[in-house]
Amino acid sequence: MKKTIAFLTGIACIFSLTACGNSSNNERSLDSSRVICGTISAGDHHTIGVRADGTVAAAGWNEVGQCDVSDWTDVVAVSGGSCHTVGLKSDGTVVATIIPENHDDLYDCGQCDVSDWTDIVAVSAGVNHTVGLKSDGTVVSTNVENNEEDFGQCNVSDWTNVVAVSAGYSHTVGLKSDGTVVAVGYNETGQCDVSDWTDIIAVSAGTNHTVGLKSDGTVVAVGDNFYGECDVSDWKDIVAVSAGYSHTVGLKSDGTVVAIAGDNYGQCDVSDWTDIVAVSAGTFHTVGLKSDGTVVATTITVEDYDWGQCDVSDWTNIRVS
Numbered sequence: 096m097k098k099t100i101a102f103l104t105g106i107a108c109i110f111s112l113t114a115c116g117n118s119s120n121n122e123r124s125l126d127s128s129r130v131i132c133g134t135i136s137a138g139d140h141h142t143i144g145v146r147a148d149g150t151v152a153a154a155g156w157n158e159v160g161q162c163d164v165s166d167w168t169d170v171v172a173v174s175g176g177s178c179h180t181v182g183l184k185s186d187g188t189v190v191a192t193i194i195p196e197n198h199d200d201l202y203d204c205g206q207c208d209v210s211d212w213t214d215i216v217a218v219s220a221g222v223n224h225t226v227g228l229k230s231d232g233t234v235v236s237t238n239v240e241n242n243e244e245d246f247g248q249c250n251v252s253d254w255t256n257v258v259a260v261s262a263g264y265s266h267t268v269g270l271k272s273d274g275t276v277v278a279v280g281y282n283e284t285g286q287c288d289v290s291d292w293t294d295i296i297a298v299s300a301g302t303n304h305t306v307g308l309k310s311d312g313t314v315v316a317v318g319d320n321f322y323g324e325c326d327v328s329d330w331k332d333i334v335a336v337s338a339g340y341s342h343t344v345g346l347k348s349d350g351t352v353v354a355i356a357g358d359n360y361g362q363c364d365v366s367d368w369t370d371i372v373a374v375s376a377g378t379f380h381t382v383g384l385k386s387d388g389t390v391v392a393t394t395i396t397v398e399d400y401d402w403g404q405c406d407v408s409d410w411t412n413i414r415v416s
Contacts, residue, residue: 131372131373131384131414131415131416132172132335132373133145133171133172133173133174133183133217134172134173134373134384134413134414134415135173135373135375135382135383135384135390135413136173136174136175136180136220136375137175137337137339137375137376137377137380137381137382137404138155138161138174138175138176138177138180138220138377138378138404139156139175139176139177139178139222139377139378140155140156140377140378140379140400140402140404141153141154141155141156141157141161141162141175141180141402141404142154142155142175142375142377142380142382142390142392142404142405142407143162143164143173143174143175143180144173144384144390144407144410144413145170145171145172145173145182145413145414146412146413146414147388147412147413147414147415147416148412149168149169149170149171149185150165150167150168150170151164151165151167151170151173151182152164152407152410152413153165153180154403154404154405154406154407155402155403155404155406156402156403156404158198159178159179159194159195159198159202160179160192160193160194160195161175161176161178161179161180161192162180162192163192163193164180164182164192167182167190169184169185169186170182170183170184170185170190171183171184171185171414172217172218173218174218174219174220174225174262175220175377176206176220176221176222176225176262177202177221177222177223178194178198178202178206178222179191179192179194179202179206179207179220179225180192180220181207181209181218181220181225182218183215183216183217183218183227187213187214187215187216187230188212188213188215189209189210189212189215189218189225189227190209190210191206191207191208191209191210191225192207193207194207203240204223204224204239204240204241204244205223205224205237205238205239205240206220206221206222206223206224206225206237206239207225207237208237208238209225209227209237212227212235214229214230214231215227215228215229215230215235216228216229216230217259217260219260219261219262219267219300220262221248221262221263221264221265221267221300222244222264222265223239223241223244223245223248223265224236224237224238224239224248224249224262224267225237225262226249226251226260226262226267227260228257228258228259228260228269232255232256232257232258232272233252233254233255233257234251234252234254234257234260234269235251235252236248236249236250236251236252236267237249244265246265246266246280246281247279247280247281248262248263248265248266248267248279248280248281249267249279250279250280251267251269251279254269254277256271256272256273257269257270257271257272257277258270258271258272259297259298261298261299261300261305261338262300263280263286263300263301263302263303263305263338264281264300264301264302264303265280265281266278266279266280266281266282266286266287266300266305267279267280267300268287268289268298268299268300268305269298270295270296270297270298270307274293274294274295274296274310275290275292275293275295276289276290276292276295276298276307277289277290278300278305281303283303284303284304284318284319285317285318285319286300286301286303286304286305286317286318286319287305287317288317288318289305289307289317292307292315294309294310294311295307295308295309295310295315296308296309296310297335297336298336299336299337299338299376300338301318301324301338301339301340301343301376302319302338302339302340302341302378303318303319304316304317304318304319304320304324304325304338304343305317305318305338306325306327306336306337306338306343307336308333308334308335308336312331312332312333312334312348313328313330313331313333314327314328314330314333314336314343314345315327315328316338316343321341322341322342322356322357323355323356323357324338324339324341324342324343324355324356324357325343325356326355326356327343327345327355330345330353332347332348332349333345333346333347333348333353334346334347334348335373335374337374337375337376337381338376339362339376339377339378339381340357340376340377340378340379341356341357341359342354342355342356342357342358342362342363342376342381343355343356343376344363344365344374344375344376344381345374346371346372346373346374346383350369350370350371350372350386351366351368351369351371352365352366352368352371352374352381352383353365353366354376354381359396359397360379360380360393360395360396360397360400361379361380361393361394361395361396362376362377362379362380362381362393362395363381363393364393364394365381365383365393368383368391370385370386370387371383371384371385371386371391372384372385372386372415377404379395379397379400379404380392380393380395380404380405381393382405382407384413384415386415387415388411388412388413388414388415389408389410389411389413390407390408390410390413391407391408392404392405392406392407392408393405
């Protein structure tokens with residue numbers, strides 16, 4: 096399987112706040128303190144979760160080792176990409192899965208070269224790159240070692256005052272402390288056209304679109320809208336967002352979830368979810384973390400794309416604080 100439509104995403108968080116999408120001026124009555132960041136992540140065809148004890152659970156496609164996380168410890172956040180997974184440890188260092196040598200020609204673009212990173216407070220895994228946010232507000236990135244896949248998505252070395260990052264398919268988005276947003280990388284569908292955004296408190300980069308959450312609980316989006324994934328202007332009371340391949344997911348203040356756009360694989364079937372504290376949109380699936388530490392996932396309706404990434408019903412004790 097090649098990476099033709101893979102991406103990642105998940106929730107991008109403001110780590111200086113107590114919760115994802117939290118507004119410092121308490122504009123929304125939502126119990127925002129219940130919104131959790133980084134402890135679940137839907138990748139391309141796999142799902143990752145951080146347990147309360149710092150170990151990591153994984154389900155789904157594992158041909159290139161992206162689910163080989165059983166020996167990880169002391170992890171506080173994870174991000175699942177297309178063919179790799181990264182984990183942030185409590186000491187500010189980062190771990191990543193190892194792509195087998197026999198798959199290097201297809202999958203290894205240097206996205207796992209994070210062993211020397213330090214002082215990191217947030218991570219995000221894309222397809223061919225990984226980005227990390229440092230405690231001083233600067234950003235680091237792996238280098239794309241395949242020139243055909245290098246669209247400038249790693250050109251983040253001059254970013255400052257950043258409080259959240261999100262790596263998409265071939266672009267990277269950063270949220271600055273003043274509520275503005277920066278972006279670099281592939282922009283053919285306008286997914287990097289965020290320079291006029293203001294009052295943003297969370298961002299999420301999908302495959303070819305970018306979503307931003309505003310402090311008043313509304314949502315903005317730019318980029319490819321072929322499936323309607325950017326049709327979020329009527330959403331309100333949102334506290335977290337996640338952009339997938341062809342869909343966008345929003346967590347509401349009452350713990351319910353909304354989703355829009357391409358639903359050919361069941362990835363938008365979230366209308367009956369309740370008591371959710373975190374959401375993450377993958378390529379063909381969506382996962383939600385409940386307040387009791389259990390996880391729910393949509394059901395993939397096309398068998399050819401079901402790699403077990405939704406087999407999370409037995410997960411317990413996923414970190415919710």
